Amino acid sequence: MTVQVTGRSLLALPPLSLYVHIPWCVRKCPYCDFNSHEFVAGTLEHAQGSPAGERHLPEADYVDQLERDLRSQLPWVQGRKFGSIFFGGGTPSLFSPLAIGRILDLAESLVGFADDIEITLEANPGTFEQAKFAGYRHAGVNRLSIGVQSFDPLQLQNLGRIHSGPEALTAATQARTAGFDNINIDLMHGLPGQGEVEALQDLAQAVDLGAEHISWYQLTIEPNTAFYSAPPVTPGSEQIAAIQKAGRAYLAEQGYDRYEVSAYSRAGLASRHNLNYWSFADYLGIGAGAHGKVTLPQTRRILRTQRTRAPKHYLALGCETGAGGVEFPQPKLQEVVQDERPLEFLMNALRLEAGVPAESFEQYTGLPLDTLRREWRRLEAMELVRPLGPTVGTTRFGYDYIDEILQRYLAES
Structure with missing residues (x-):
């Protein structure tokens, strides 16, 4: 697509977040297409004095690399502080509270934190991870995202999860005891043999546990997963639509606002980190396979960044300097050129039910709002999007057809 620019808008410096990727898991789930890696000999080290055969993640070495990674990206901070931090994976709760605390201390000393910073850590519900919840809270994590997926023992088995239903229930209780007052529970629907009743039972359990935020998304079969090679039998499209309609109605009745395609929260508790993504703002990505986005107003450039995916390759990055330090390479860079910016912006902003302020399109793309008008009017005529005005967003009808709108x-x- 070619963008016809009739004016020149200021490219503003958006808010800044940090994404930290922890790439290891105990077991790779059959539906997972994220950059996660099971424990294998090449990625583990033996702790000094540990029993023979006991395996430990190389968390100290990895945290050292994360520090070098963050330092290498400091020129892109441009005077901002982090408004949110998200530890994703993999399974970040495999790392010790000491390691997580060290990463947070580095981020605060090197960049600085906004006064109301949101710091989220993804955690598995297993007993081993639960024992560390209080340590994470003490380290500075103030939002926990628990990867339950389902409370149904049969579905947990279908999904290859290593925790049990009771462990999932206990995890939320343990998180409260540890001092967390902002908890997200991840759930999936469209599971093998699942109907409306079973899907609503999962949601009801999360509500009963008092989750402030529920991520409820459909199981999809992605390439390069075990399910892609041997796909399970999942509900048909009509059944999926019925499940989604019933689930949305139930969550609304329970006081959860649907603010993004698959995200529901109590009032005022939408994930600020995810809102930052979907508003086309900036974030630094550190860790194996981590992605980032940075804006450079002085040169009117927007860059996507990506680190090498394999943990062993990430751990090998850098070379020693004559001064005894380590020179860390830049991540792979891809410029978001002017022609690509409208679609890139819309791919994020249209996921938000309320849309985004129209002025943010001009500020974060450096393009005038008129850039959108010709194509937007055609979508408006089909009642898929709202008229361009104070906000850029879909209609209530169009919100269920975001992929079609973008196409x-x-x-x-």
């Missing part, structure tokens, strides 16, 4: 926009641009 039409791309085809007609």
Whole structure:
């Protein structure tokens, strides 16, 4: 697509977040297409004095690399402080509270934190991880995201999860005891043999546990997963639609606002980190396979960044300098050129039910709002999007057809 620019808008410096990727898992789930890696001999080290055969993650070496990674990206901070931090994986709760605390201390000393910073850590519900919840809270984590997926023992088995239903229930209780007052529970629907009743039972359990935030997303079969090679039998499209309709109605009745395609929260407790992503703001990505986005107003450039995916390759990055330090390379860079910015912006912003302020399109893309008008009017005529005004967003009808909207926009641009 070619962007016809009739004016020149200021490219503003958006808010800044940090994403930290911890790439290891005890077991790779059959549906997972994230950059996660099971424990293998090449990625583990033996702790000094540990019993023979006991395996330990190389967390100290990895945290050293994360520090070098963050230091290498400091020129992109440009005077901002982190408004949110997200530890994703993999399974970040495999790392010790000491390691997580060290990463947070580094981030605060090197960049600084906003006064109301949100710091989220993804955690598995297993007993081993639960024992560390209080340590994470003490280290500075103030939001826990627990990867339950389902409370149904049969579905947990179908999904290859290593925790049990009771452990999932206990995890939320343990998180409260540890001092967390902002908890997300991840759940999936569209599971093998699942109907409306079973899907709503999972949601009801999360509500009963008092979750402030529920991520409820459909099981999809992605390439390069075990399910892609041997796909399970999942509900048909009509059944999926019925499940989604019933679930949305139930969550609304329980006081949860649907603010993003698959995210529901109590009032005022939407994930600030995810809002930052979907608003086309900036974030630094550190760790194996981590992605980032940075804006450079002085040169009017927007860059996507990516680190090497394999943990062993990430741990090998850098070379010693004559001064005894380590020179750390830049991540792979890809510029978001002017022609790509409208679609990139919309791919994020249209996921938000309320849309985004129209002024943020001009500020974060450096393009005038008129850039959108020709294609937008065609979508508006089909009642898929709202008229361009104070906000850029879909209609209530169009919100269920975001993929189709983006395809039409791309085809007609």
